[in-house]
Amino acid sequence: MWDKLFQKQLIMRRVVGSLMVMLVFSTYLFGARVLIINALVLALGIATEWVFERARGKKVSEAVLVTCLLYGLSLPPMVPLWIAAIGIVFAVAVAKEMFGGFGRNIFNPAIAGRLFVYISFPLQLQQTWATPNVPGFLQGVFGMDVTGSATPLIVMEREGAGALDFWQMFFGFRLGSMGETASWLILAAAVYLIVTKTAQWRLIVSTFFSALALHAGLYIAGLSDLVPHFAMISGSILYVSVFMSTDPVSAPNKPASQWLYGALIGSVTVLVRVFAGFPEGTSFGVLIGNTFASLIDELMPKPKAKPRKPTSKQPAAKNAGTGGQGAGAETVATGGNQ
Amino acid sequence: MNKQSTLYTIVFIFIVSFSFVFLLSMTNQVTIERVELNQIIARQRAVLASMGVDVSDPGRIQEEFDRVFADENAGLFARRGDDRVIYAMEFVGAGLWGPIAGFIAVADDFDTMVGIEFVDDNETPGLGGRINEPWFKEQFQGLNISNGRITVSVMEPADPSAGRVDGVTGATRTSDAIEAIVNAKLSAFRSEETREQFRDLLESGGDA
Amino acid sequence: MSDVDTRPGAILKNNLWTSNPIFMQVLGICSALAVTNLLTNTAIMTIGVTLVTGFSSMTVSLLKGFMPRKVRMMVQTLIIAFYVIIVDIALKAYLPEISRNLGPYVGLIITNCIIMGRAEAFAQSNGPVISFWDGVTSGLGYMGVLMLIAFVRELLGFGTLFGFQILPESFIPWTIMVVPPSAFFLLGFVIWAGKSAMNRKGAPA
Numbered sequence: 001m002w003d004k005l006f007q008k009q010l011i012m013r014r015v016v017g018s019l020m021v022m023l024v025f026s027t028y029l030f031g032a033r034v035l036i037i038n039a040l041v042l043a044l045g046i047a048t049e050w051v052f053e054r055a056r057g058k059k060v061s062e063a064v065l066v067t068c069l070l071y072g073l074s075l076p077p078m079v080p081l082w083i084a085a086i087g088i089v090f091a092v093a094v095a096k097e098m099f100g101g102f103g104r105n106i107f108n109p110a111i112a113g114r115l116f117v118y119i120s121f122p123l124q125l126q127q128t129w130a131t132p133n134v135p136g137f138l139q140g141v142f143g144m145d146v147t148g149s150a151t152p153l154i155v156m157e158r159e160g161a162g163a164l165d166f167w168q169m170f171f172g173f174r175l176g177s178m179g180e181t182a183s184w185l186i187l188a189a190a191v192y193l194i195v196t197k198t199a200q201w202r203l204i205v206s207t208f209f210s211a212l213a214l215h216a217g218l219y220i221a222g223l224s225d226l227v228p229h230f231a232m233i234s235g236s237i238l239y240v241s242v243f244m245s246t247d248p249v250s251a252p253n254k255p256a257s258q259w260l261y262g263a264l265i266g267s268v269t270v271l272v273r274v275f276a277g278f279p280e281g282t283s284f285g286v287l288i289g290n291t292f293a294s295l296i297d298e299l300m301p302k303p304k305a306k307p308r309k310p311t312s313k314q315p316a317a318k319n320a321g322t323g324g325q326g327a328g329a330e331t332v333a334t335g336g337n338q
Numbered sequence: 339m340n341k342q343s344t345l346y347t348i349v350f351i352f353i354v355s356f357s358f359v360f361l362l363s364m365t366n367q368v369t370i371e372r373v374e375l376n377q378i379i380a381r382q383r384a385v386l387a388s389m390g391v392d393v394s395d396p397g398r399i400q401e402e403f404d405r406v407f408a409d410e411n412a413g414l415f416a417r418r419g420d421d422r423v424i425y426a427m428e429f430v431g432a433g434l435w436g437p438i439a440g441f442i443a444v445a446d447d448f449d450t451m452v453g454i455e456f457v458d459d460n461e462t463p464g465l466g467g468r469i470n471e472p473w474f475k476e477q478f479q480g481l482n483i484s485n486g487r488i489t490v491s492v493m494e495p496a497d498p499s500a501g502r503v504d505g506v507t508g509a510t511r512t513s514d515a516i517e518a519i520v521n522a523k524l525s526a527f528r529s530e531e532t533r534e535q536f537r538d539l540l541e542s543g544g545d546a
Numbered sequence: 547m548s549d550v551d552t553r554p555g556a557i558l559k560n561n562l563w564t565s566n567p568i569f570m571q572v573l574g575i576c577s578a579l580a581v582t583n584l585l586t587n588t589a590i591m592t593i594g595v596t597l598v599t600g601f602s603s604m605t606v607s608l609l610k611g612f613m614p615r616k617v618r619m620m621v622q623t624l625i626i627a628f629y630v631i632i633v634d635i636a637l638k639a640y641l642p643e644i645s646r647n648l649g650p651y652v653g654l655i656i657t658n659c660i661i662m663g664r665a666e667a668f669a670q671s672n673g674p675v676i677s678f679w680d681g682v683t684s685g686l687g688y689m690g691v692l693m694l695i696a697f698v699r700e701l702l703g704f705g706t707l708f709g710f711q712i713l714p715e716s717f718i719p720w721t722i723m724v725v726p727p728s729a730f731f732l733l734g735f736v737i738w739a740g741k742s743a744m745n746r747k748g749a750p751a
Contacts, residue, residue, distance in 0.1 A: 094731060098738055120720040123507055347614040354609070354621055358628045365632055369639040376642040460649075465724065507721075 005050070009062040014198040015243070016062070018189035019069040025185055026178040029132040030077040034178050040081060041072035041088045048089050052097040061102040063249075067091060070110035070243055073179025074236060075117075078128035087117035107290045108250045111240075115283040126279070129175040151175045152234035153226065153279050161227040169233050180236040190242040199246040202255060206262025207241040208232070214270040224274045237269055240282040250290045252297040260296050265289040381457065382406075385415050388441035388455035389424045390479060407539050414532075415441070416539050424452050425536050427527065431519030434511045436460030438469075442523050448533075449484040454520070466512030477503040483524055490517040552672055554679055561683035564744070568691040569737045573659040578692055579729040581651050585708045588696035589689075590637070590644050591651060596685025598629040599661045603669040603681030605629075610670055622665045623656070630655045660684055695732045699723045 027034045045068035049060045071088055091113025099105045118125050129151060152174055155163050168174065172182030180186075193199035215231045218224035232238065245251065245265050252261050265285040272281025340346060382403040383393045391402055406417045413428030426443035440456035454475055461467045468474060481488060482499050490513040492505040505513030526532050551560070567573045574595075581591045605625045613621055634652045637645035645652070655661070664684050669677040700706055703723030705713035722728045 094734070098734060116722060119725075120722040121718060122721060124718065341612070341614050342616070347617055350612060350614055351617055351621070354624060358624060362628060362631055365635055369635055372639040373635070373642075376639065380642060462725065465721070 005046075005060055006062050007059045011198050011248070012062040012066050014193065014196055015066045016069065018192055019066065019073065019179070019243070021189065022073055022179045022182065022185055023069065025172065025182050026073065026077075029172055029181065030130055030178060033077060037075065037077075037079065037081065037084050037178070038069065038072040041084055042068045044085055045071075045088045045092050048092040049097065049101075052093070053101065056101070058101070063102050064092060064096075067096070067110045067113075070179075071113050074110065074114050074177050074239070076125060076128040076176075077130040077178050080124060080128070083117050083121055083124055086120075087113040090116045103249055105249060106294075108244055108247045108286055111244055111283050111286045111290075115287060118283060131175065132173045132181070151279065152230065153273065156227060156230060156234070157225050157279075160225065161230045164230055166230065166233070169230070174234075176234075177236060177239075180239040183233040183238055186238045186242050193242070193246070199242070200248075200251070200258060202258040203246045203251055203262050204241050206259045207245040207266045208238070208262075210263040210266030211237050211241070211270050212266075214267050218270065218274055226273065231270075231273070235273070235280045236282045237266075240265070240269070240286060244282070244286050245289065250293060252293045252300075254297055254300045257293075257296040257300040260300075261289050261293055264292060264296075384455045384457045385426055385441050388426050388443040388453045389415075389417055389419075390443070390453045391417075407542075409535070409539050412535060414535055414539055415443075416536055418540075422446050423540065425527070426452075427523055427532075429519055429523045431515065431522065433459055433461055433515045434466055434509075435462070438515060438519060442520060442527075444483065444524075444527055448527055449482065451478050451481040451483050451488075454478045461512045462509065466506060466509040468506045468509065469512060469516060474504075474506065478520075486524055486528055487521045488517060488524070490514070490520075552676055554676065557676070557680050558683050561680065562687045562690065566687040566691065566740065567660040567663070567684055568688055568733070569740045571660075571663070572737070573663060574688055575733070577651060577654065577658060578695065578733060579726040581648065582692055582696040582729050583699045583703055583724050584647075585693065585696045585700050587644065587647050588692050590641065591648055591655075592685065592689035592692050594630075594633040594637075594652060595655055595658060595660070595688055596682055598626065598633060598655055599664055599681035599685040600678050601629050601681070602626045602661055603664050604674045604678035606665045606669040607672060607674040607677035618670075619662075619666075622662060626661050626665070627656050660688055691733075691736055694736060695729055698732055699728060703728075 023034065023038060042065065045064050046060060049064045053060055068088060071091055072084065075084055075087075091109040094116075095107050095109040095112035096102070096105045152164055152169060164174075169181075170183045172185070174181050190199070190204055194201045194204070212228060212232055215224070215226060215228040219226060219228055226234075241262075245262055252258055265282075265288070267285075268288045269281040269285035272278055272284050276284075278284070379396065379399055383396070383399050385406065385408075386393050386399065386402055389406075393399055393402070406415050408415050415426040415428075417424050417426075423446040424443050425446065426441050428439070428441055430437050430439040432438070437458065438456060438461070439458040440454060442454050443452040444450065445452055456470055456475075459467065459469065461469060477496060477498070478488075480498060481503065482501050485501060488501040488503065490503055490505045492507060492510050492513055494502065496502055496504040505516075551557070561567070565571060568575070568578060577591065577595075582588050602622070602625045606622055609621065609625075630653065633655070634645070637648070637652060661681075664677075664681050668680045672680070697707070700708075700723075701712060702720045705711060705717045705719055720728075
């Protein structure tokens, strides 16, 4: 059953595994609603990809599970279900399948979907936080209150970091999206993913430390009220460093460009946080990083011979052969051969 | 005749330009009165709308406007209502992408706002541009301005008795611009000089 | 393709579908992004473009025998600008409200590549009547796609169609549909759907 539906992708399974742990802890924090939202997102995400891939006569990639969980866990706990649904359909259909499916998408689908709903429904996504309430498993299904109040980033800008408790935040007891609050678990996942060579450590390190450095710089210069060590466990910068910037499809391949790419994501995030109207800037950071990924790769000096992912080459050639995708697909194919 | 010669080219361009420009000025001449009338009516409609007069029937606008004392040079307008006099002032201020222009009207106690109407803005359509929607403008009707200023807030809920209205979600900077523009005009309303001008306007009967 | 077959039916099909200015030639995208968040504005704007394309093609065709080659483009631009200004004046005089809404975009019709494209590619080498038809159908091809995009954007962005409330009050509008980037997604959809449909039928892409 599973083999008939999915193409096997071992790397993705490890990411899914670590995200599952996040999911369990998030359910502990915010209640069973977390499970309901993520089940819905998974079902719709798989269904959307299945519809497209069936037309191409292919199987659903296991990467879609990662996309669904990354997207689902990036939503606020009390987000209306219909909004969660719109976002994942957009993520898979537009950000992934319209570009030609797995391996061809320029933008990380999860973040594209997240940003799509963030811009479309700003109110619903900025005022559907919930206070972690342990033990509140069943309470979360029906009676849990929506807390419109401010996330740590907003609290810091208004009242200063004095109103926050670092360790409480570190262990996940703060307002935030479902998967982003438990910093300790994300760090543990980072170690696991790096040790198993699932995630590229350069991407994690460069994203995280560029954000930290810029936060510190702006704070010392007196331009920002965000206290660096609090800022790094607020919002989704840690979540994004570990899970989003490491997406092998949308990140560059050469080591030097990976440093640059991470630094771009980290610094755009901080600049949006500090200077723009949006409280959190990670989505913008990743999308801008994605946009420049191939360009950065192109400009960097030639690396030691490193084969490209085979997945992006084979289907492109097939489509170009049948005239299926026209010019777009042919470009991908030639790009792959260079 | 050689069509590629310089002389031919110049003559050709001259004739073509001349005839097209001639036709354009004809068209312009024919419609100019209509365009100007449209502009005058749009302006009168805006003044009346800021004063809370029903302007849904375009045919009645000029008739209604006859009851307004206007000092077009200073951009001041006054109208005797059933129970009170309403003063209106023209404003132009900096918006997000370009100037925002319109009219602000207050009651003769200078403590209650009567309304606001925008005639020109370049705000982002659908975001800042939503200042033109009725729900936004209606918030200013009867707004308490006794402390001399208003707040347009995206974060805090509206409170007419404290002079606070809802901003436009997603358009913080436009909301801030409106707040600044209105407050600047409100302090103008409160100045003794302006009140003097309004009194003169009412007494002279204006040049309406 | 279009230089060869000048039968009215073929031109119609070509301009509306097989080489639709928007989704095959990807021309005139600026206005596709800018004016498509309300159907009424889009309708007026695209009617303006259709008229300008039709009449400027006709005029170019009429004058082509007298036109010195080196100033060809200049004269074409002059002709196009002439018709655009006429449209602008007409809107100001008879539809002041819409003229205000469209703002600078009416004037920007001059820079719409579709018009210049048709003048240069078709009207320069064909008769006035068929050139007029070619211009009008190109405008209609442009209108079709833009109206489709505007339909989705107004419905989801405001809950209305042509200003009439369609969706219930409880509907939460999608802010992204109101701002220009959404036209990019929707245009992507249209190009994708259009090309897929074409490939299925085996038409030359």
